[in-house]
Amino acid sequence: MRKMLYMLLTALLFVSASLWARGSERVHAASPIKVAAVGDSITAGAGVSNPSTQSYPARLQTLLGAGYEVRNYGVSGTTMLKYGDSPYWNTQAYSDSSNWNPDIVVIQLGTNDTKSWNWQAHGSEFVADTKALIDHYRQLPSHPTVYLNLSPYVYGANAYGIDSAVMQNQVVPKQLQAASEMSPAVPVIHVNEATQNMQLYFPDAVHPNERGAAVIAETVRQSIGPAQPIPAGMLDRSGWTATASASNGIENPGKALDDLLSTRWSSGTAQTSGMWFVVDMKGQKTFNQVVLDNADLSAGDYPIQYQLYLSNDGSNWGTAVASGAGAQTATTINLAQSTARYIKVTQIGSGPAWWSIQDFRVLLSNGSTQPPVSTAIWFQNFEAGTGFSAGTGATVASDPSSANTGGAKSVKLTVSASGEPGTASNSVKITPQTGGSVDATGQSLLNFFIKDTQGANTIRVTIVDSANATWNGWTTSSSVQNQWTKISLPLGSVTGINKAAIKEIRIGEWNSGVYYVDDLYFAGAASDPVPAFSQQPPVSTAIWFQNFEAGTGFSAGTGATVASDPSSANTGGAKSVKLTVSASGDPGTTSNSVKITPQAGGSVDATGQSLLNFFIKDTQGSNTIRVTIVDSANATWNGWTTSSSVQNQWTKISLPLGSVTGINKAAIKEIRIGEWNTGVYYVDDLYFASSTTDPIPSF
Known part of the structure; x- marks a missing residue:
């Protein structure tokens, strides 16, 4: 068109x-x-x-x-x-x-x-x-x-x-x-x-x-207009999805999550008991308030009577955690502090008006006036005067004359001729200040600052992972003439790369001119400030269970075949294990699975660690994983992960060890990764970690 x-x-x-x-x-x-x-x-x-x-x-x-x-x-x-x-x-x-x-x-x-x-x-x-x-x-x-x-x-x-x-x-x-x-x-x-x-x-x-x-x-x-303020305590909705029992054409469930009060989800029919609206937050979140905002454009379309349910798997909802009558412009539902992945609002009244939601917000409100603790992490602040190079059609240099607040240096990007930056032209190519790659899982935004002599320029951002997969797109925010401007890129819009291993970010511009770039960092919330310039990367206490580089340390459960695979490996290594499931069915503790033993032999002491992390890739996507953990006395624990695979993309899965009971975590001798659905799966890099920010241990 x-x-x-x-x-x-x-x-x-x-x-x-x-x-x-x-x-x-x-x-x-x-x-x-x-x-x-x-x-x-x-x-x-x-x-x-x-x-x-x-x-x-x-x-x-x-x-x-x-x-x-x-x-x-x-x-x-x-x-x-x-x-x-x-x-x-x-x-x-x-x-x-x-x-x-x-x-x-x-x-x-x-x-x-x-x-x-x-x-x-x-x-x-x-x-x-x-x-x-x-x-x-x-x-x-x-x-x-x-x-x-x-x-x-x-x-x-x-x-x-x-x-x-x-x-x-x-x-x-x-x-x-x-x-x-x-x-x-x-x-x-x-x-x-x-x-x-x-x-x-x-x-x-x-x-x-x-x-x-x-x-x-x-x-x-x-x-x-000026930037709209974010309600205090509101959770970032990047990547969230919604479904509903009925929709009115273009007024689909996603419209309630698009940050626009001018759009809405609507049932398209009169309210009847049993209508529902479900939000998948794509991971467990902690909150104590849900707001169904109808503003003034849908003021009469509030739920007559509602019940609110929570779930971690989208199937088992238990009993309602809140209920009540809707309000004309905004229905605010307060509940005890809860942790869940899915939220379902069920409408149990009936009446002639449609049910509509212009904005669906989830908040954690603690009544405190203290700012939230920032979990932001550096990618590059240019204070060392290194960590960048020029793309084609551009020159770059460390610049001590113009820096964003808090630092002493930025990088100066000069674009000689106007043109589409694509993924490599008219750009500065930036690598992490700590070397290697940065794990941005658990973060919601890439933030950086830009200044130019023209203003009103959007920015082409390219993100590269350690396997050289790339994502690129234009920012929606623009530079402001001769003024440092904060640009925020929602990571929910970034697909097709491994966010656990980001090795390069490229900042590109279409128009010829001089641009200054500074302070790239990942943040969990829009309110997170620039990290401290003295911030050092955390010391990782992560320990290997199995990285499959030796091509050994695994065997097949019933109903499955397994093999060392050199053609597909997660970042940093050369091999993974390929799991082929021949017939769909519940893996239980031994079926449709790969049985994995420690690469150092014997057993692994995971006391003091908080998470079992591993990576999975499959050709279907949206599969949760059945994990079985066995100790040296053959006691077992098993359960499903709450996170799911992403189609044809290495995905980091984290299993909280606090949920693992009935085994001796000081002597873990085997971990089994199982899948219900028929298909081919790749598994790599199992390790224990004390924090979500702990990177993969050194190979």
């Missing part, structure tokens, strides 16, 4: 939350920041019942709050084209918006330009007219920051004469072209992308209803 120009310029121009600094720049101002919303009928609010409260500018005012004043200068039917059938240039709103001398102008024009009589006659003038309108507003005495909305998606070929194909294949690429050709480049807001797959919110194919207008408003807010 998108043309190459659209894809390339989108990567170049993507701007989200780039004015976080703008709010701080204006803290001293007594008057609110003035935002002029310039546009056509979509801006005016033609698709909502009350434009004064439900149009996108009205919703934007609510989201931005008292520090901003948003005025709606939308005029129905108008075009960007000066010689279209109804040019915005000729309207009173054009004059009024200019005379107001706004601080920010958001332009959303182009939908009516797609009409055949406009586009066929004057489409070639669209780029020039767009640049001229941007320049007009930039030249106002207030010198506002001008943003260009990529026009909302159009559903249907010729609603009101508006052409969807012209919109996607010609108007949007030309909007990107116009923005990129301005000096400096105009930040674009990706309303077109944000409104795709949302036909439910565009009932006449063109004009958004109140929910569609809310999506546009939220998309704009992310670019022009």
